[in-house]
Amino acid sequence: MIALLQRVSQASVTAAGRAIGAIGPGLLVLLCAERGDDEAVADKLLAKLLKLRIFSDAAGKMNLSVQDVGGGLLVVSQFTLAADTSGGNRPSFTQAASPEEGRRLYGYFVARARAAHQPVANGEFGADMQVALVNDGPVTVPLRMVAPP
Numbered sequence: 001m002i003a004l005l006q007r008v009s010q011a012s013v014t015a016a017g018r019a020i021g022a023i024g025p026g027l028l029v030l031l032c033a034e035r036g037d038d039e040a041v042a043d044k045l046l047a048k049l050l051k052l053r054i055f056s057d058a059a060g061k062m063n064l065s066v067q068d069v070g071g072g073l074l075v076v077s078q079f080t081l082a083a084d085t086s087g088g089n090r091p092s093f094t095q096a097a098s099p100e101e102g103r104r105l106y107g108y109f110v111a112r113a114r115a116a117h118q119p120v121a122n123g124e125f126g127a128d129m130q131v132a133l134v135n136d137g138p139v140t141v142p143l144r145m146v147a148p149p
Contacts, residue, residue, distance in 0.1 A: 001032065001033055001037045001041045001042055001045050001109075001144070001145050001146075002032070002034065002081040002137050002142070002143070002144050003029050003030065003031050003032075003045055003049060003081075003119035003142070003143040003144075004029075004030040004078070004081060004131065004138060004141075004142050004143075005027050005029055005030075005049060005052070005054070005140065005141045005142075006028040006030075006072070006133060006138070006139070006140050007026075007027060007054055007055065007135065007137055007138075007139035007140075008023070008025065008026060008027065008028050008074075008133045008134055008135055008136055009024070009025050009114050009134045009136045010022070010023065010024050010025070010029040010131035010133070010134050011023055011026075011074045011131065011132065011134070012047070012074070012097055012126075012131070012132050012133075013074065013076055013121075013122075013123040013129050013130070013131050013132075014129065014130050014132075015080075015124050015127040015128060015129045015130070016127070016128075018111055019027060020122070020123055020124055020129070021074055021120075021121030021122050021123060022073060022074070022121055023072030023073065023074045023081070023119060023121050024070030025069070025071050025072070025075070025136070026072075026105050026119075027049065027071060027073050027074070027128075028074045028076065028131070028133050029049065029073055029074065029075045029076065030033045030076050030078040030081060031075055031076065031077055031078065031081075031106060032077070032078055032079050032080070032081035032082050033079075033096070033097035033101060033102045033105040033106065033108060033142050034095050034096060034097055034146075035094075035095055035096070035097055035098075035101075036104055036146075036147045037097060037112040037146075037147055038105075038147055039044065039102075039105075039108055039146070041145045042105055042108055042109045042117065043112060044102035044115055044145045045143060045145040046112055046116065047144060048107060048145070049066070049143060050065060050066060050067050050116060050117055051065050051067065052065055052066075052141065052143075053065050054139050054141060055068065055069045055071065055121040056067075056104060057139075059092070061112065062139075063108055066117070067117060067122065072119040072120070072121065073119070073120045073121070073138075074120075074121045074122070074123075075106075075109065075110050075113060075120065075121070075122045075123070076122070076129065076131055077103075077106045077123060077125045077126070079093060079097075079102060080093065080123060082095040082096035092100075099126065102125070103125045105125065106125050107125070110122045111127075128145060
């Protein structure tokens with residue numbers, strides 16, 4: 001499972017002209033399930049991102065987590081994070097989970113995030129979405145968790 005975390009002062013997502021989700025300060029989480037991912041991988045990724053110290057403390061050092069600062073999470077599905085660009089000029093997405101499995105794991109991840117942290121907003125799986133954000137820092141961190149062999 002791949003996540004691209006962006007520390008934001010605000011972020012929102014719309015689809016078909018309607019607002020779906022928005023947060024103030026916190027993390028925009030672009031999320032991609034890959035083939036072989038399962039609930040254990042999703043849980044591990046969520047635990048890591050909730051504790052990742054990428055927010056500034058009083059001294060200006062990145063020493064606080066999204067939980068420490070009470071920031072929001074905006075979780076948006078993005079299968080293109082699984083792009084393989086090693087051959088040719090057209091990305092391959094064969095490593096991405098099937099749409100059915102991706103939807104299931106995305107829903108699982110959002111539900112687990114809501115159980116562990118608030119506030120949590122989300123996009124709409126499979127929709128053509130527009131994401132607006134103000135990247136704070138900018139701070140952007142990739143995370144990848146893989147299922148054990």
